[in-house]
Amino acid sequence: MATTDETPIIIAKPRPHTTVITLNRPERMNSMAFELMVPLHEAFEQVGADNDTHCVVLTGAGRGFCSGADTSNDGGPPPNIEGMTLTRIATKAMTVLADLVPTMQQMPQPVICAINGAAIGGGMCLTLGADIRLAGESAYFRAAGINNGLTATELGLSFLLPRAIGSSRAMEIMLSGRDVDAAEAAAIGLVSRVVPDDDLLTEALDLADQINGWSTQGTALTKRTMWAGLEMGSLRAAIEMETHAQLYVRLTTKNFEEAVKARKEGRPPEFAD
DSSP states (O other): OOOOOOOSEEEEEEETTEEEEEEOOGGGTTOOOHHHHHHHHHHHHHHHTOTTOOEEEEEESTTEEEOOSOOSSOSOOOSSOTTOOHHHHHHHHHHHHHTHHHHHHHSSSOEEEEEOBEEETHHHHHHHTSSEEEEETTOEEEOTTGGGTSOSOOTTHHHHHHHHHOHHHHHHHHHHOOOEEHHHHHHTTSSSEEEOGGGHHHHHHHHHHHHHTSOHHHHHHHHHHHHHHTTOSOHHHHHHHHHHHHHHHHHHOSHHHHHHHHHHHTSOOOOOO
């Protein structure tokens, strides 16, 4: 995805009810500098509060989605660190990054990550905060903390990756520090599917259109229930939660009646929630 805009985060609405958030620091492969990550966090909050946005697409400008830690010195310090000691600055810095994935999960809208090129280190973690991942043919993933003499576990990766692809595969990828290309990522369930790079954004927008055809309340509660279910301790607890969510929508809207009527009339449903 090419762009000449110098704004670090680009927010656009190319189709009704779908907002695209683009990481726009292509000269650094959208590395996780604070000058990019702070506006990204603000973008998540802004778009999450937009009642006219029903689905979100997250992608990166240039030849990489996000290359992880910024190794240059031009990315700026974390915000509001005046008078802080080094240890407090370090905590502040990690908090800014660590809050990104929970913020994505707390957005009411489904988030589709359109992954082009590198998703390395924290960039890989960022993709796992999305609800759906689509990969361009150029996409590849690396848990790069281990390559840098650190741990591979950061920003929720130790929780999210095993749940996405299983513990053995997750452990092997995290300990080896190897690249996982787009084809393998699709085969192991790290992404939903792989599409040509030139079609990546269009495919993501088409998927968003499909999701937007359903009940906004239904999709929001499905997302919320799915993420909560990943942290559930038992099948019984998950069923109990699902039952209350289903009853809530069934009894407080006319969506089900509209679905039945639309099916009989051979037309798409129009859910008013």
